[in-house]
Amino acid sequence: MSVLVVGSVAYDTVHTASESRENALGGSATYFSIACRYFNEVSLVAVVGSDFKNDDRDLFNSQHIDVSGLESALGDTFRWGGEYELDSNRRKSLFTDLNVFADFSPNLLPNHQNTDYLFLANIDPILQLNVIKKMERRPKIIALDSMDFWINGSLDNLIETIQKVDILFLDETEIRLLSREYNLINAIKKIHSMGPHTIVAKKGEYGVTVFQNDDAFVVPAKILPKVTDPTGAGDAFAGGFMGALSAIEDISTTGLKHATLIGAVMGSFAVESFSVDRLKNLSQDEINSRAAEIIKLSNIKTPLQTKFRRF
Amino acid sequence: MSVLVVGSVAYDTVHTASESRENALGGSATYFSIACRYFNEVSLVAVVGSDFKNDDRDLFNSQHIDVSGLESALGDTFRWGGEYELDSNRRKSLFTDLNVFADFSPNLLPNHQNTDYLFLANIDPILQLNVIKKMERRPKIIALDSMDFWINGSLDNLIETIQKVDILFLDETEIRLLSREYNLINAIKKIHSMGPHTIVAKKGEYGVTVFQNDDAFVVPAKILPKVTDPTGAGDAFAGGFMGALSAIEDISTTGLKHATLIGAVMGSFAVESFSVDRLKNLSQDEINSRAAEIIKLSNIKTPLQTKFRRF
Secondary structure (H helix, E strand, C coil): CCEEEECCCEEEEEECCCCEEEEEEECHHHHHHHHHCCCCCEEEEEEECCCCCHHHHHHHHHCCCEEEEEEECCCCCEEEEEEECCCCCCEEEEEEECHHHHHCCCCCCHHHCCCCEEEECCCCHHHHHHHHHHCCCCCCEEEEECCHHHHHHCHHHHHHHHCCCCEEEEEHHHHHHHHCCCCHHHHHHHHHHHCCCEEEEECHHHCEEEEECCEEEEECCCCCCCCCCCCCHHHHHHHHHHHHHHHHCCCCHHHHHHHHHHHHHHHHHHCCCCCCCCHHHCCHHHHHHHHHHHHHHHCCCCCCCCCCCCC | CCEEEECCCEEEEEECCCCEEEEEEECHHHHHHHHHCCCCCEEEEEEECCCCCHHHHHHHHHCCCEEEEEEECCCCCCEEEEEECCCCCCEEEEEEECHHHHHCCCCCCHHHCCCCEEEECCCCHHHHHHHHHHCCCCCCEEEEECCHHHHHHCHHHHHHHHCCCCEEEEEHHHHHHHHCCCCHHHHHHHHHHHCCCEEEEECHHHCEEEEECCEEEEECCCCCCCCCCCCCHHHHHHHHHHHHHHHHCCCCHHHHHHHHHHHHHHHHHHCCCCCCCCHHHCCHHHHHHHHHHHHHHHCCCCCCCCCCCCC
16 A cells, blocks of 8 residues: 655755755655655655756655656756744745746656555645546545645635545644634534545644544644754655555544654654755654654643542 | 632723623632632632622632632722734733732731642732742742743843742743743753743643653643633633642642643633633533543554554
């Protein structure tokens, strides 16, 4: 049961409050696939330009990520530049040069069309829908990420696509924007009724809340002594989540909790360096011990009974 | 082992995005003592003016809160007015009429001077320090709440007071402001070194993170279908926390987790109505079942082992 991701491969220029990095390997499909590959086989569908570096292609190969779906096109690779404030939840896009990504129309190779776990990273919902249509059979799990840009500019297409999706990844602001509801409970109800049975509400440094039908649970984020570069945290989260879910093959609450925990682990590693420097070099021990730390952080059950003292 | 709270009793005028309430019973000592009284005996030290209503005094009596330390002074009771945005984490103070509170100098009756659990609500740190000095012996636990106003305007006095405190309640912004450190881990280290072994970092709708020496745990907030009025949530939280802690008499991590859970429960009830309308009328079943809901929300431990798939 392998995983297929359709998204972007990019070169990012990132300025944080203390450091900068230019033209570093990034993009949603990059972060996703590297995080996912610790737990399962993963195939990547994306496009790069003729400037794409051999070193970066080698990186995917050395991680044993299937890049047979990574198209090369004439022109430059997608470039994004951004700046983070000291409060790393706040970022400003400095430039977005789509380049070869502007004409990207994902092609699925025959061996990708029957993948059981499909992740549609944050791209035009029309393209996301086309990918779903190109699958030979309905995947076991279709998960989707989107953003305010598509909610504001392409709402009808997005809603049509979301109808076909099992798991939706959005941050809280996007959930409110998509549902036109401020209260989170009402917002989630509305989005459930659009299609997805599971909604992963991302809250940055506050972790995630996962809503599955009428049930919910919270996975806190590890509190880090230093956040170097928040770029890619959400995609690394999704990669860990989908990798673990497809490896466990359990979409009950138990499986979802495990997947979310592993997602939180991978997201926390992603932000410890620029690009995928940290994410690409993890040991099983590092992953397991960070998972244990997050479980410890969230474990509040005690044997104590509440002592009441009424009159 | 009863609890003593020194703070304010006030009349609040609150505007939310959908409703308003004028001159409703409020104040830190009010929310604290009503929440605390479910779990332990509590004495309140505060001041009211000659306009203080008999009905409100009767409320304290009917809740069996010891108000022998509630002074009456000539003049009007402290009045606060505020307005909340749709995002109820954001509020604007409209007016603060200190009235009789301007000259408040807490007197401790002899029977209050040997209380074992002392909560210093958010007042001038000089007054907080005076209360500590007036105790006949060092309480088992001294807890303190403060705010940006005192951190900015009275930092030296606040730090002197904090040195004598075991448990500090602050929100994340205040923690950064007090420590002059942006990173939360570094900020907490600095504040630990000032004195308090336990720091309760309040994050509003995201719950609280409690730091005890090198350990930490997160208690999520219940996700409510409607927040009517956020006023008093922090004081109701502290009341539940100190009530439960003093009833259990366990300041290990286990006891702190229980206290924080009960704090989160009481905070969540406080915001479901204006004033203390909801907080004052809870059953043990309601409290227990909300505690169970929060435990369920935070329980992410599963028997699943991470399945790795490296090359």
